Amino acid sequence: MQIAKKYFTEGLIQFTILLSLIGVRVDVDSYLNGYFTPLLEINLGPSSAYIQTPFHSLRDTLDGYSVHPKCPELDYFFASRRLLDEVRTLGSPRFPTQLNAWLVHQVSATDKTDSGQPSNSNSIDTSSGLESPGDDASDDGEHLPDSGQEECQTAQHLGGQGPCSSGACGVLKEEDDAHVKEEEPASLSQLAHSSTLEQEGLLNGNAAPSDPARHHPPTIDIDQHWSHFLSLPVTDLDDLDTLVTERLLDIDSDITSAISQDVSLRDAMVTRAGAYGVTPERAEARPVVQQQAPLFRLESINSSHSDSSPGMTLGSAALPFASVCNVTRNVSSHGTLGGCLDEAVFDQINLLGLEGLDTIDTQLLGGLGSIEPRVLEDPDSDSGLSLESSSGGPASPGTSEVSSSSSSYCEDECGATGYSSEVDSIPSKGIPDYTTTWSPVDLSESVWHDHSYSSPAFFHQPSVATLPHKGIKEEPLSDEEEERAEDRELSRDEMRARAMYIPFSALQIVNMPVEEFLEVLEGHGFSPEQVTLLRDIRRRGKNKLAAQNCRKRKLDAITGLQEEVARLHAQRDRLLREKQLTAKTMGAVGQQIEQLTRDVLARLRDDSGQPLSPERFTLQCGANGRVAVQPVRRPAVSTTAGSKTDKRKKDKKQ
DNA sequence: AGAAAATGTCATAGC
């Protein structure tokens, strides 16, 4: 099974790469556990922790082909977009696709049993055929209802292969072809196409009659063949590479339109089991499916078909099952959904975290009572901060990177073009017209994770003591607690800015272009103290970022040097081993030469007919390969004599 | 409470 796993891993990687080329994102790194580091690097991106990257702005900018000068890592983002656009323009023909993303960790006896009957693809009874993946997805052996599979198996068939990058897939394709020839109603291509039409009908509000028989059989085939593959003996896996290559070529040749999805195998695993557990009744599954359709469109909010539907940022993390099923739902309608999701968009969505909670389905918001969506997106709740980055705390470098990036861009871009007027979030007391030119940034657009500038309260809740602010609805904190919490979140500069009625956040002050900053200083009638404070805040803020960058570079340098030291140590050890080996070899060769010399000299005779003594003669090998007998020089004697001569010479000189 | 790590700030040099 080890070979099978290795093969599957390699096949999965190839398949993932292929899917990534057409826009499908498959997160295999978690499964591969870092074995293939390039994928990890793709996901993680280069380390530029404190480069100010305007990721958040891309949320609203679909055609952001221009790379921020301080954000070279966005080249990958835009390159991906360009490639995807090019792929999308290649052609309009659709092809039936189905992607079943399952990771199977063990093969049960049931699977092997089922694998022996791979041809009941026309069976309407999905429960039996679908047990294999279901069992695999949930190791607890819990029987999985049909609901989730019914959703997932309306999928199109991506080149006939879902998880199959195996020999079983080849078998599957042959059978598919056979089904087509036999004009079976449940042939994969037809099923896929019909499901496509049906899904489009659903999307158009015309719910096509749901006929499970039109959807399930092909998936049964896939499942059974997949199980069959898993049950293959190791010896049958020798030619898997060939089969996989063929399958990949088939897939590649069939692809005429881009598919943009975010498919997480890990999520698929989890959600299949979870979804089944949540919706044990088949009758309850349908509403779930219908509810997830808009959820998916939310994920593609950045696409050209950005829908106002909610739940985008739940994405593959919160709604992994939806992401899996999205494969089935979206592919068919890709032609209409046009620029769906590409990898970069999902990266961006991941960065955005739950910023899009305001767009969540109203049902999900139902439990929140009277809280208005504006409050939900209020970063003061800290949810935006914590969820902005899936890994690392607020103080982690990675988080700082995101925060700095977001803030920087917003300041540089939004600030230069004028902030969206969040008038209610700006202190207006005493300085009512400041907001006309510089309104504090809404944290939904600029999340600032830095300890100092991440003070959402400063953006949305001007000073309790000195500045008017809106009442905070979500937290019934007491005044003391609230004030303490704010004080904790505010940096010293922000406290000072508050105290001096400066209507700009430290974030704004630091990141606004110098021209804007000078205009602010001159055009708002600030007192000299305020001007000094503004300049100090700006200077300290920039220096703070610089210090963070500097430390990051220093750590990187240290890490690099440590790696270099380790590498040199390894090289040194290797060279020492080689030296010892060489010395040992040389010693052995020398002994052999001595022995050969003795043997040769013993066979030679001098003028008196006596054998040559090895002590007085030796063999000398010339450059031309000829061996000559030479008398042994006595270096000890000559050396001694030489030394004596030298000593005499020295004595004479003295 | 104290140590260590992380972070902020200042001064300065260089661009």
Next chain:
DNA sequence: AAGCTATGACATTTT
């Protein structure tokens, strides 16, 4: 000249 960045040194905060 002004602004910005980088960085060492020190201070402060957090863990």
